[in-house]
Every structure is written in C-alpha cells, then in structure tokens.
Amino acid sequence: MRQIANFTVEDQPIARGGMGQIFKGRDQNGQIVAIKEILPEFANDWTILSRIEKEVEFLLKVDHPSIVKLYSAFRDNATQNYYIVMEMVEGENIEQYVTRNGAMPEEMAVSLMLKILDALQCVHNAHIVHRDIKPSNIMIRPNGNICLLDFGVAKDMDGNGPGTIVGSVIGTSGYMSPEQADGYSINFRSDIYSLGCVFYYMLTGHHAFSTLASDFETRDAILKNEFPRLSKYKKGLSDALQPILDKATDKNMMQRYQNCYEFMAALRNGTHISTANETSPQVLISVGREMCDIIINDSARKISRHHADIELKEFTGGKYYVFTDRSANGTIINRQVLRKNSVNIPANGKAPEIYLAGVPDGHLDWNMVVAELDKRARAIESAAIDDNKTEIVKEEGLADPSLKPSVEKDPEPNNEYEPKDATVMLIFAYLFAVVGGLGFLGILGISLGISVKCQKVVDDNGDKVYKYKSSHRTLGAIAAVIGVISCIVWRLAVR
Template sequence: MSDVEELPPGLPRMISDRYEIESLIGRGGMADVYLALDHVLSRKVAVKVLRPDTASNPMVVNRFRREAKAVAALSHPNIVAVYDTGELPAAEQQHERLPFMVMEYVTGKTLKQVISQDAIDAEFAVKVTRGVCEALDHSHANNVVHRDVKPANVMVSDAGHVKLMDFGIARALDNSATMTQTAAVVGTAQYFSPEQARGEQVDFRSDIYSAGCLFYELMTGRPPFTGDSPVSVAYQHVGEIPPAPSQVAQDVDPIYDPIVAKVLSKERDDRFQSAGAFAAALENALNGIEFHEDQSTPATYTLPIYGNHDSTESGFAAQAAPMTTEHPVFTAHDEPVETTRHRTNRGLIVLLSVVALLAVAIASFLVIRSIQADAEKRAPVAIPDVKNLSEDDASSLAARCDFQRTR
C-alpha cells in the first residue's frame, strides 16, 4: 500500500490523533497489520486492526481483546510489546467498532521465512530456541500459556533478536481457569501437543512440547510430523514417535536426539518441566555435554489449572500456588529436595491417620451399641392374659414376664 492508496473502509489515516497509518505490512486470519508513525514519541509502530468482515463475530473480537490483555501483562525483550489498545468508532461503511492494538515494530523475518530461505546450523537453532524459551518462561511465570508456538509466530529481527508474538489464543490461568474449553482443539497441527490434539486441557508443558517441535524443524528443515490433513498430523502427535533428528538430517549431531525425545514425550510428566530446562539442555549439548535423564530436575511448584472458567473476563495476575506433587509446572530456580524429612513427615502422617481411623471405629461401635440397648429397652412385649386367674396366679405370671405390681 502506498501513501496515495485509499485505506480500507472505516480505517482512518490518523488513529487516536496520534498514530498515522503509512502502509500495510501484514495480513492475518482476523486482522491486518499496518506500519504507522507515533507522532507523540516519534517512532515507528505496528498497528494491528481487526478487519471489518470479522468484527461482527463475538468470538473473534474476544480473541483479539484477549491477545491485547495477555501481552500487555508481559514485559520481556523476547516478546513483542503492546503499547496501546483501543477501538475505532463505527463508520458509515462499516457498522461495527474495530478493536486495534499498537505494538512494537520489529524489522526482520519470521522464523518460518528464515527456515525456508536459509541454511540453519545448530548454533543458530539453539540460540533461537533459547530466545523462545526465555519468552515462554516469562509468560508462564505470569500464568499465561501461549498455545500456538510455531515458526510463523517467532520474529528474528535484523539485529538477530528473537521475538515471540501472536498471543491470540493464549489463555490466562488462575485458580479456576482452563486452557482449553471442553472438546475444543486450538493451535497449529504440526506444532501442537498430544493433549491439544485430544482436545484436553493444556498447561505450560504444552508450550514446551511446541517449542520442541520448533527446534526439531530448525534442525531438520521439517516438523516432526507431517500429513495430508491436520487430522492425520494430530493422530501422529498422539500415537507415534517421531524419528530422531539425526536420522532425518545426516548433518545433525546425535547428541541432540535424547533431548528431543524427552521434550516430545507424549506424557506431560515425562517432558522438561520448564522451558528454561529445555534450553539449558540444548546449550549443554551445543558445548558437547550429553544429556542424561537424571539431569532433569523436577519443578518445585505448580498451579491448579482445572476448572470450567473462561479467562476472557478473568484477571491475568494469579499468584503461584503452594508446592505440591500434582501437575508439576516449573520454577525459575530449582532447589534440592530434602528426601529424609519428606519420608519422616510421610510416616508421621500415616501413623496419625491410623490412630484417627481407630478412634473413629471405636466411637462408632460404642454409639451403635448404645442405640441397640436403648432399642431393646423400648421394644414392645406381650402382656399375659390373666383373666379368670386368681390374684396369686396372675401375680406369679406377671413376675415371670418382668412386670411389677403397683398399687
């Protein structure tokens, strides 16, 4: 788009009396991205505007707003920043208000373009993956799961900086939020995790799996699974083991094979429990240090992720939950676990549980016996027929039946 071309209907040349639209630089599934000049700060920015043909869909509008909220809560050099948000008023040409967001303008290529155009060596692949993992560690620490990590959503700037972008299907996570609604499948088939393929709830480790798929493609030039349709690819994610990178590309060092095998594990508990741990294993391999399974350190905290709450209206700054052994997520710094103290505490808990159960059993027995005794006292008895008997005979019969004579 040149300066003399007309803008789409409903899109003014000047937005919020501040951002002057210059040219179209990108087009996505639900929005267009324009290069603009911020007249207040005298800098180039990218303005993402929802297209009029999608603005009438509430689900698309909510997704767009969710992206703005998710990224606005994050501040990291490896994440494309959001500076401002707002809505364009309805116009005569279009009757819907158009949400927009003003973002950091990054000059460079998407990782998808880099893979298709350039030969990639192991050092560059590890560097890019490290940048993505640092961005994920930050978003996960702020309880945001990206859910669509793929080469098209990673920018490599002209200066070589890595930027993760497009949090359009990201979800915030609090004590009741879920990552995926029931039976909903979100993400991109070649890069989403087995739990996403099954339509299950996802957590931080789903992003780590996708980062593993991204690294696999950087090293081999192709994703771990390909197929004729997204459904066939999804089945492979769920039930098949991808070939080792060194088997796909002969120039790949086999030292990376066990790392890739771990990060692409079908079960979440078997993967790296933080993006940083995955990146650290790659850097060690780059320096010739082989990865062994016992190098993986378990996470020291987790967050509850199960429920039916939609995070569209929820906050994005949930606090980390206390340490637990269920659904480990990650930590920024792992500490050794005191196993002796844990065993002692576990034994004490078992002993107290047994004592409590015995106390409950004894109390229950005494209560039941008391109820039975009371019932026996109140049980009806047959009254003997003393008609036509003498007084002595009647008294004798009543005494044998435990009846007492009263006057």
Template sequence: MSERPASGAKVLKEVGGFEIIAKVGQGAMGAVFQARQKSLDRIVALKVLPPHIAKDRNFIERFVREARASAKLTHPNIVAGIDVGQDPGTGLWYFAMEYVDGPTCKQLLQQQGRLSEDQALKIARDIAGALECAHQNGMVHRDVKPDNILLNKSGTAKLADLGLARHQDDDAHLTQSGQALGTPFYMAPEQVRGEIDHLDTRADLYALGATLFHLVTGQPPYQGETSAVIMAKHLTDPVPMANRVCPDVSSGTSKLILKLMQKDQAQRLQTPRELIEQIDRLLKLPAAARGLTTGPRIPVKGAATTAPREAVRPRAEQPPALQPAAGHKALLYAGVGAGIVLLLGIAVLLLFSSGQPPKTAKVAPQPVPVAEPPVPPATEAQPVVAKESPVPEPPKESPLERRWREARAFAEAQPTAFDEILKRYQSLVPASAGTPLEAEIQVEMADVERKWAAAAKEALEALEKRIAEAVANGDYDAAL
C-alpha cells in the same frame, strides 16, 4: 494495485492515533501494518481487525485478550503490547505492538530450507526465555510455531501472537471444552485431545521442540495430507530423531528435541528454565562434540571413557608395597644365598659320593622317557578341542532375516506407529528382491497402509464432527 485496495488505504490512513505507513502482513484475524504512533513519534506494528470479523463478539474478546496478554508479559523476547482499542471515527478495533524489523522463522525456512544448528538453538533459547516469563505469570501461549517467532536485525528472537494465550486460572468460556487449539504441525498431544483445562507450560515446550526440529531439519516432525492425520501422529507415532532426518544435526540436539516432544507430559522437561540450561550446555560445545546426553550426565559420560582408566592405574603400581622393607632385604638375600649353597651341597654329594649312587644316576635318565608319554596325551587332547569348533557356526539367520525379524518386533510393540513401521519395511524391499521374503514384506506393507488409512479416516471424522459442533454452537474461535 487495484482501486479497491486504494480506497481501503484511504480509509486506513489513520486509526486510533496511529498513522498507517505500509501493510506488512495478513493474518487470520486481520491485517498488520507498519504505523507511526503520533503521540510518541515511534514506529509500531498495528493489527487491525476487519469489520466483518469484528461483528463476532468472540473474535473481539480473543483480539483484546491477545493485546492484554502481551501487555502483562514484559520481556526482551516477547513482542511488547502498546495499546488496544476501538477507533471512534472508523469503528475499527486495533492493537498496537512493538515493531520487529526482521523476518519470521517461517520466512527464514522458506528462504534457506533449514537453519544452522547454532542459530536454531539460540532462537530456541530466546523463546524459552519468553516462555519462562509466561510460565512465571501463569500463562500458556498454546501456539508456538515458526510463524510466531520474529527476528530483529540483531538476530534476537521474539515470540508474537498471543491470541491463543490463556492464564491457567482463567475460565475456559472463550474456548469450548474438548476442542483442539493450536497449529497441527507443532501441537502437543494433550492439545490434540482437547484437554484445554489441563494445558500448562509443558505443552508450549512440546511445541517449541517441534519448532526446533523444523528449524534444524527443514521439515516438521510429522507430516500428512490432512490436519487429522498429522494430529493422529502426534498421539501415536514415535518421536523422530532429527539427526536421522538430517545427519548434520548433532546427537545432543536430537536427544534434546526427543525429550521435549515426549507424549507424556511428565517425561518432558518440566520448565523453560530447564530447557535454557540444556541449551546453554550444548552451545558451549562445537556441534561435533555435542554428545548423546545434554543434561548433567555429560561429564559422567566423559568420565566413563577416561577417568576410570586413570583411577585404576595407581592401583596397578601398588605391587612395590609388597616388597620387603629396606631393613629386611639383607635377611632375605642371606636366606636365598643359604638355600642356593644347600642345594649345591646336595648336588655335589649325589655326584661324587662312593657306592651305588652312580647306578642311581643311571636310573635318572629313565625319567626322560617317562616324561615323553605326556606328549601324546597333549596331541590327543587337541582333536577334542577341534571337535568343539562347530560353535562359531550359529550365523544361520541372514542379515536380511534379522532385520525383518526386528522390523516385525517393532510393529508388534508399536502397532499404531504406521509411518515408522512402513519406513522400516520399505528399507528392506531392495534387499528382499528375488528372495522368499519379498512377497511376505509386500503383504505386510499393504496391511499397514490399510490400517493407517482406516485410522486417519476415523481421526478425520472425529475432528470434523467436533468442528461442526463448534460452528453449530457459534463458537468460531474453537472451530478454528
């Protein structure tokens, strides 16, 4: 260790009644230390604001705001705030909070690549509980992401870093209107558009959906070379299905993420409580049994495949009701017997009566040849049916042509979903090799890439302009 950190360690031996033990992290707004609160003899996490940043009043206000927000929200899934202030001896601003003895979800992803579906769902449920607490207190976190979710040794997830949290009734003077705040990988479309005054708990649910996608697949839902490209995808690209990125993810969890990440706030789950109920339904089932729906329709879908069939069977057994009652059976059998006797009597009269009936009996064979003519018509009717056989001929469109037509139809319906359009076009390249469609597909792909680059450039220029305006106005909080 260099001498410079050593001298720093000497300066930070104690701050505001907290004895420094070790440095455990470094964030955008200062270092985080493991410390001991001397008055209560307990271990805490102590965030200290660097002197050069503390010169900016905006950062101090944001720093204090985080501490106060944590103090207002008392919940087992929220990192509890303990104390905030300025050390009289060093002049350093500090914020003491609950010490969580475990990694962040970001660190877990770095170690494992992705989490099991069950673990990810349990973490999402814990954070949904934290968001429900914030929602009940009229607060929006605005920066839900893997790096702000900590796990203790028992596996309980806790939401941290309320630095961007804001009460929905607060004035937006601390954040310039029209500026996007949050982390691009998990930012809701309304945050991307800078609609700070219109953010509510649904923006946090979107971010949690994007976080859940990352946990179960090992990658964020949208990726790009710049923040501008990623943010543009949140605005325009279709929500990717997690089970297409990682087949091990159940369709139920994939659809839940899809619901959380709808572009339109009104199409998402509306409260964290709804999300908790959905996750509870999923966790009651093994992953293999988690179907396409996660809401109350799950029982209905099951009934559609089994219950109706069972309901129809009793009706199929109803014909016995058409049978005559026991009292009428004797009359029925007597009637049938009388009919048979009558028919036999007529037959006897025809066969054995004198006179010309025998000649009539000879005529009887003539109906036999008469019955033969119907046979040829039956044979002649078959060629007519054979002439209609061309019906199964329609498969004129090859599978490749059909897929190409469907891909172009999608491109027309979603012209700004560049990433998904390219994926669909690229999937056709191997099959189109050496066919007339090969050149056409390549031309269309080049056109999509050109449009995508132009849109990304436009979005980046707009973002840089907004950042420059924020810096020019001295609003560094918004510029971040």
C-alpha cells in the same frame, strides 16, 4: 497515508490474516509501530472480541525484551474497527529464514532456542500458555535476538475468562501437542512440546509432522506416529541433541521437561554452545491457591489461583525480593495494601508480614519463601557449574575433569589364555578312526578326538580353560563319533 486516532498509517498492509490485517504506522513522536486492524464483522463477534481482549491483557502482563510489546488498544468510533498498536518487529520469522537458507547451523539453532525458552518461561511465569508456538510466530531480529508473537489463542491458566472446551482443538496442525490434537486440557508442557517441534524444524529444515490431506490425518499422525529422528534429514549433529529432543516431545506430558528452565539446562549442559551473552534465568516462584510453587488455601477461596510472584533480584544496592501481586483481591504487606503492583523487600531486612487477599488463612510463611527461592537459585547455579565442567571436558578431551590422571600407568598385562592348534592330532585322529576298525588304532583315534574336544589346562590366572581352539574341538568331537561308527561297521563286517 491515512490517519487512525493519533497514528499515521500507510495505505497498504504489510500482512493479512483471517480476521484482519497489519499496517505500518507512526505515532505523534515519529516512532514506528505495527497496527493490527480487526475488521468490524469480527470485532462485533463477542467470542472473537473476548479473545482479542485476552490477547491485550496477556501482552500487558508480560514484560520481556523477547516478547512483542503492546502500546495501546482501542475501537475507532467512525469505522467500528478494533485496533491493537504494537512494537514493529524488524527481521524475519524462523519459517522465512529456513525457507530461504535451509536448516540452521547447530550452534545458531541452540543459541536461538535458549533465547526462545527464556522468553516463554516469562510467559509461563505469568500463568499463560501460548498454545500456538510455531516457526512463523517467532521473529529473528537483525541483531540476532528473537521476538515471540501472536497471543491470539493463548490460555489463562488462572481460569479467568474462557478456557479450553474439552474436545475442541486449538493450535496449528503439525506443531500442536498430542493432548492438543486430542482436544484435552493442556498446560505449560504443551508449549514445550511445540517448541521441540520448532527446534526440530530449525535443525533439519523439515517439519516433524507435515500438514497432510486433512487436519484429522495430521492430528492422527501426531497422536500415533513416532516423532522422527534428526538423522532422517540431517547428519553430523551432536549426539546430545536427540535425547534432549526426545524428552521435550514425549507423547506423555509427565515425561517432558516440566518447565523451560529444565529444557534450557539440558541444552546448556548437553551442548558446547557458548552462553556468555545469555541473560541469567529468573530466580522466581509463584504463590497461590493452585498450580503454584507455594500453595495456600483459604476457606473463603478469596486467594487467587495464581496470586503473586516473588523474584530474587540483585540491584546496585544489594539483593531484594520483588513481590508482585497478580490477584483479584490484592495482598496486605506490613499493613499496606498491594494490588496489581510490585514492592521490593530487602533480602537482609526484617521478614515482612504478608497476608494474601488480606485473610488470616492467607498468611505467607516468609521462611518458606526464602528457602524455596534459595533452592531455585542453587539449582540454577548448579546448572551453570555443570555447564562450565562440560567446557573443561571439551578442552581437555576427558570424560570427566575429576578423572584426569596424575601419572600415566602402564597397561595391565594380558593374561588371557590363547588356545592351542590341534591340526596334527586331528589328522591322526581321523586316520586311526576310519581305518583302525576294532583294533588298537581305532580306539586310539577315538581317544585323540575326545582329547582334542575335552582337554583343559590351567591358565596364568589359575582358571581351567579348554586347551584347543573351538573349531578344532568341534572337529575332535566329529573324529570320535566317526571312530565309534567305524568300530560298529568293522564288527558287523567280521560277523
């Protein structure tokens, strides 16, 4: 055992990585923690240190039971190592589970995916793109819940700090989106693609795109090859899963689910998985200068790209709008300055006066906020109602509950005309056609053949239909042709 700051740390690491290692430790209160140690040669590199500091910043911005918790981060003066102290997450990651057990049962995979989507939406609500969603970065806790790990290459969509350099590739081969593989700018929908790949792995036990001889070949396969079918490795899965997966992993990000809520709704409505114990989706909107639900621009550009979040929540005392400032310049609410903090606004109270960044152009129309949140709440409620309907459908075996018949009706009579048999007529037609020559019998054979081919009758519905079977009509036409040829031959022979 050794001492690092206020933590007692075990000598042997529990995991190693390219830039450091992770140790198991305890704080002064005896709480078990995970301590990530960044080695000096990396901690003194400005590029890497900047990335580490961004990871710390991101973990401070998100608060969700399914996202690893950050306790502290510091540099040890004696060793010059950089340390990040986080929650010790027990269990095994998805990759370890599948390696040990094979493909997950469908119900388990869908249930876990709903939890992962809920956690990832929290990340996206903070305007963060994870960029490295893969099976080894998602833990399955002993109680069946999940925990999202490793924000080391995450991207701040607010544009604070370094972003993606066009042409650079960040992510894990086989799980990166086509736009990542091509080195283009990405957004939240890139994470959704990666989650689709994780979902495929959970359901089949195989990677959608395995790592090939080189990263270039793997990225080329992601860009050019069709996403594999679930049936390639696993039979008997619900029919609804393939179209859900197809949409999540569409090579065109505009055709994918546009957020995790849409992906969740598709899973809930398309599968018969019980979601009684799932947490309700957040009723939340974002406000800011760019890429938000409500866009507000100011001439001085003091309003942040992602300035604030507003969430509709129900507490013991009633419903409230929780306004959370996430900006650099703060927000003035009812003449009080709010900066990097939250305030609860009663839903049935007086509309607040809100100015983003404190500028006149930043006045927030509260009626627009309420309308947008109400629309979001109705969409979530509608998804829940649809989910309940699918359960009714499953129980009653109906295509739609509204189609349940009150009185069972007798089937409609089948009025389709049944063609007649013309075997006897065809025998005589061929006989007369061959031997009749130019006489009366030859002409009779031709007539019989034409009659079988062309004769029609009126059926019970009043429509004219052919009297004889299709195969017999063909034979009738042949008999007529033979009769004509026979007549010509007999005529030539007589001369």
